Each structure stands twice: as structure tokens, then as C-alpha cells.
Amino acid sequence: MKFSITLSAISKQLSEVASIAASSIVKEDITQNILINVTGNELTFKATNYNIELQTKIPVMDVVTEGETTVSANKLKETLASLDQNSDVCFDLIDDKLIISNASVSYEIRARSSKDFPTFEVDNIVQTIVLKQKQLKNIIESSSFCVSNEDFRDYLKGVRFELNGTKLEIFTSDGHRMAILETNLENQVPTENAFGAIITKKCALQLSKIVEENGESDVTLSFTKNAVMTTCNNYSLISKQIICGYPNVRTVIPRTIDSQISIPRDTFANLIKQVSVLSSKRVNGVTFNFGDGKVDLRSENSEHEVATATLPLPEAQTPIEISLNAQYVRDVLSVIKSDNVVFCFSQPMVHVLIKPETEINDCGIKSSYIISKVVV
Known part of the structure; x- marks a missing residue:
């Protein structure tokens, strides 16, 4: 097997495929390797960890001889990362060595036959x-x-x-x-x-x-x-x-909503981040007290250090108190893209349902999130 290709033409695909290769503690596990195949004018990279298999096909014009082998995914990725991404790189399989070279640098990497490389058996599509x-x-x-x-x-x-x-x-x-x-x-x-x-x-x-x-x-x-x-x-x-x-x-999704409050997403996320600095590391809890046209945020740690903040919310008139894991709330707020989010409450108060103010997003997807309360 011998072929040449511009490195930038394969870098992204190789990186994706190499990330699948197993990080096995067994030294000779072939799934730590990436399979390289050249047939006609097509280059294939394939990797697996026994649970998932990923392969990519890339056009290659400068093929001297076809062939197939496997080499360490990590070594291949690190070797190519050290080279100029715009350089032409030659891959030459000689016996049990894969020689990788450009105009100024050459590497010899141990190669292993692909005969033991696992493949997925595909059943009928249901x-x-x-x-x-x-x-x-x-x-x-x-x-x-x-x-x-x-x-x-x-x-x-x-x-x-x-x-x-x-x-x-x-x-x-x-x-x-x-x-x-x-x-x-x-x-x-x-x-x-x-x-x-x-x-x-x-x-x-x-x-x-x-x-x-x-x-x-x-x-x-x-x-x-x-x-x-x-x-x-x-x-x-x-x-x-x-x-x-x-x-x-x-059955976890509330059938009826007793109260819902629209909240500015970015402002709320920043306040939660600030208040959670002093939250208990065990549950990372922040207590939210809604009512009187505002929400009060409070956290306290085991040393009785306290952080508080207040955000005006005209819709928040009914008294509601709930403690939530701060990171869980921030995770939800980070994936919602609307300017405002809606917090929905039902009795008994065991969780909160959070949804975007815009019901269906640009991809035609309706989303909502449920977070269970914590005891702080």
C-alpha cells in the first residue's frame, strides 16, 4: 500500500474516527488501532471499540499501490498533528512498518495486519x-x-x-x-x-x-x-x-400547571451562577422564593456562609419556594435559545418544568425539562 495526499484533506475525518478507537488497558487489543484501506481512488479510515464503529471515505488521486493495514490510532493522530497541515504526506506500507513522510520529516510506525480487526454483523432493518x-x-x-x-x-x-x-x-x-x-x-x-x-x-x-x-x-x-x-x-x-x-x-410530566412564570434567561443564569458559589457542594442547591413581583435566590454551605440575589419578576405574585441543583438549572438554560424561559409549577411541589417561551424552535422541535427539587 502506497499513496500520497494533502494532510488537510484527511485531518478532520481522521480525528473523528480515531476518537472511537478503544483505550484498552490490554496492550495488544487491535481496537486501539485504526484501519487504513486504499482501494481504487478511495481512502477509508475505520475504528471501533466493540460497541460503536465509525468509518469515513476520502477521495485520493495519488495511489501507487492498493492495500490495507492497521496502526495505533493515537500514534497516527499525534504523528500527523506534528506535520504541516498543508503539506503532501506519503503513506508507504513496507512489511510491518507504515512509513509516513513529507518533504522534510519521516516516521516509521508499527503496522499490524487487519485480519483480526473486528466488524459488526448487521441484522435486518426493522x-x-x-x-x-x-x-x-x-x-x-x-x-x-x-x-x-x-x-x-x-x-x-x-x-x-x-x-x-x-x-x-x-x-x-x-x-x-x-x-x-x-x-x-x-x-x-x-x-x-x-x-x-x-x-x-x-x-x-x-x-x-x-x-x-x-x-x-x-x-x-x-x-x-x-x-x-x-x-x-x-x-x-x-x-x-x-x-x-x-x-x-x-407519568412524571405534570398534567396540569398551577402557576407559570416567564424569566429572562441570561440574567437568571448569571444570578444562579453567582449565588451558587457558596452553595453546599453535596447538592449544589439554590433556593428560589417567588412572590411579590420578584424571585429571591439563596444558597448556604456547611459553614453557614450565605449568598443571596433578587430578580424583579412582575408575573411572580403567588408565593412559591423550591430548592434546585444550580448546575442542573444552568444546563437547561444553556440549551434553550429563547430570550425568556418559563418555569411551570404544579402541586405537589416535587419538581419544576422548564420550557422555552417560544414553544417550537427553528428546527421544528418542542422541548421541555423537568428538574426534581433537592433538600438543602
Whole structure:
């Protein structure tokens, strides 16, 4: 295998694919490597960690010989990062060495045969979900922060997709907060039966990277019994699903709203950040007292140090008190783009529902967030 290409033509794609390679403690685990294949005038990079596989295809014109091998993803990425991004780089496989060189520098990296490189077995597709690239990116960026990183309950470790007809609903939760998103899919073939699946957080975040933020073209998520896959913008991704039951989280969503208050988003977020400086590190709690045309914010730590702030809110006339994790509230405020947010309260006062003042955003997505109260 021998070919040459301008480094800038492969840097972004290589970085994305290399990020999938496993960081295994087993020294000879081949999933720490990235697979390189040249066939015709097409260069392929592929990596996997056994749970997710990502590959990209790049046109390459200067091919001397075709071939395939694998090399350490980290070494390849670090080696190429040290070179001039505008230089032409030659890749030359000689025996068990991959020689990488430009006009002034040369590296020899140990190569390993690709015969043991794992591949995903793809089952029959049972459901497809078709949405715009910008919709998918917005969905993931607006919900993935609620996914649990540590909880032993598997259903909290991913992003739940539920499709009924052409209506798509997304749920994420870590047990203390939940994101609820809803949209109607213009180009979706209506389902006869409701469909549900959970994709991993890593899969969701990788999908967000390979779709375009303002992309109007469609992307299709194809679901098999155990996996999800897509091809988009010269990337192909396959990932295992999280296979487990999913509870009826709709029971958490309040049926009636007793009180709702519109709040300027940026101003409120800044006050929460300032007041939470002295909050208890255990729960990071800030107490919100609404009423008399204002909201008072208060935090106190174990050393009885106190921070307070007040924000005038003409709508806040009914007395309401609730303590919330400050970071959870700030996370929600950071993904909502409307100038104002609406805090909705119901009895019993066990949580707050937060939503944008504009019900449906530019991507056609309706979103709301539930945060459970904390004891401070």
C-alpha cells in the first residue's frame, strides 16, 4: 500500500474516527488501532471499540499501490498533528512498518495486519427514522446532557427514541432531571405500530459531530434488533443499542400547571451562577422564593456562609419556594435559545418544568425539562 495526499484533506475525518478507537488497558487489543484501506481512488479510515464503529471515505488521486493495514490510532493522530497541515504526506506500507513522510520529516510506525480487526454483523432493518440533519443535531445537543454517566439502571444511560406515526419523541434522564423533546417528521413513512429504541450517549454525541448544524438534507437512522446505523457526509456509523425495558416516563410530566412564570434567561443564569458559589457542594442547591413581583435566590454551605440575589419578576405574585441543583438549572438554560424561559409549577411541589417561551424552535422541535427539587 502506497499513496500520497494533502494532510488537510484527511485531518478532520481522521480525528473523528480515531476518537472511537478503544483505550484498552490490554496492550495488544487491535481496537486501539485504526484501519487504513486504499482501494481504487478511495481512502477509508475505520475504528471501533466493540460497541460503536465509525468509518469515513476520502477521495485520493495519488495511489501507487492498493492495500490495507492497521496502526495505533493515537500514534497516527499525534504523528500527523506534528506535520504541516498543508503539506503532501506519503503513506508507504513496507512489511510491518507504515512509513509516513513529507518533504522534510519521516516516521516509521508499527503496522499490524487487519485480519483480526473486528466488524459488526448487521441484522435486518426493522425501522428507519428520517429527519433533517439540523433536527438530529438539535435533538442531541438539547437532550444528551441529561443522560446518566454512572447509574446502574441501563435505561438511564442513553437517548430514548419513540416513533408513533410521524411523531418522534425523545427522552433522556439521569433520575434527577429529564429532557422531553417532540417533533413531527416531514419525510417519515408513518409507522403502523409504535417503535422505541435507546441509543448510547457515545453514539448520540458522535452522530451530533457528523451531521451539519444547519443541514436541511435528510439523514436516515436505520435500526436493527440490536444496533443503529447511518451514513452521512462521507461517514458511516454503526452502534449497539441499549437493550432493556423503558419505564413510562410520561407519568412524571405534570398534567396540569398551577402557576407559570416567564424569566429572562441570561440574567437568571448569571444570578444562579453567582449565588451558587457558596452553595453546599453535596447538592449544589439554590433556593428560589417567588412572590411579590420578584424571585429571591439563596444558597448556604456547611459553614453557614450565605449568598443571596433578587430578580424583579412582575408575573411572580403567588408565593412559591423550591430548592434546585444550580448546575442542573444552568444546563437547561444553556440549551434553550429563547430570550425568556418559563418555569411551570404544579402541586405537589416535587419538581419544576422548564420550557422555552417560544414553544417550537427553528428546527421544528418542542422541548421541555423537568428538574426534581433537592433538600438543602
